[in-house]
Amino acid sequence: MLVVPDAGRISCWLNAWLAGHESTDHVIDAVSWGDRRVEFISVGTRECLSVALLLGELRRLRVSRVSLALPRPGNPLGLGGPSEFNAAALEAGAAIVLHGPGTGFVPARRGSVTSWVGAPATPPPYLPDMQQADRDLRGALLDTAERLAELDVASWSPEAADAVMNLRVAGQLDSPMALPSPAATRMTISALRCNAIVQLALRDHGGAATSNEMSARSQALRPLERASHAAIVAACSSLDGR
Structure with missing residues (x-):
């Protein structure tokens, strides 16, 4: 069984929803697949968002794309800054970046829940095609x-x-x-x-x-x-x- 990184699973499902290929219900189920309980902490207000509320925010903020970051020491793959976000993503080993509003999320495991903590983030200058x-x-x-x-x-x-x-x-x-x-x-x-x-x-x-x-x-x-x-x-x- 091949283990899919949580950040990769979330990125691809959010992109499928943005592209109109998947329904809201399917995305909610897939992002919270199995026993994976997730929440998203918004930037600024620090409000805790469910997957459903996050999708509404993506639409409201006119997000055009969600990109995955899998940085490692010496290889900031998928990161564009600022330095605080890059450091947090490097420590976690993964992040997702919303293209448009200048926001990203870094995972933090808290018991059985993974909190994706929002922070200002710049889309990377380069993504592999x-x-x-x-x-x-x-x-x-x-x-x-x-x-x-x-x-x-x-x-x-x-x-x-x-x-x-x-x-x-x-x-x-x-x-x-x-x-x-x-x-x-x-x-x-x-x-x-x-x-x-x-x-x-x-x-x-x-x-x-x-x-x-x-x-x-x-x-x-x-x-x-x-x-x-x-x-x-x-x-x-x-x-x-x-």
Whole structure:
């Protein structure tokens, strides 16, 4: 089961609603999928908004698009500022940005509820497009597979080696996604699988005898991690799947 980032799920469903592809009821159910209780804290008034009220705010504020941010140290993917918002998003590992009103939301887990806290935010100056992200992901996967074979990944992370071998097996998402096209869906599944491989391989350095070997493994995996994040951001931030 492939784990969909909450910020990615929310971004794609809000975009589907903005594009007129999904009904309000479907979006409310999907954003609060399963036992995921969510609330949104508005900027300024600090009012707590349900998903239904958030949708009304999107319409009132004339939001044109919702983009996903998956920043990591040294890679502010999906962020445009200001620095306070970027720092909060980097600490949380994710954020969503509303294009139009200059607002973004950063998740904060509080017990069984995830509060998405609003703050001033600028849309990013650059978002990866679908075609480029797909090419980059495919290229990074080929390069990483070769490097992992050279580093004998099977000896120190058999699970990651098996995952690489089974990439062509159909993957299943842990929650519904309203992605804008079949191509976006395929790329998202591929990106999530690639990211899972990275996490499996980085989780266990059991076969590493030296710090140099551990560093070599991390360096081999980081390009695939960056490409998988960029592909997820591209798919979940797209209105038309292109």
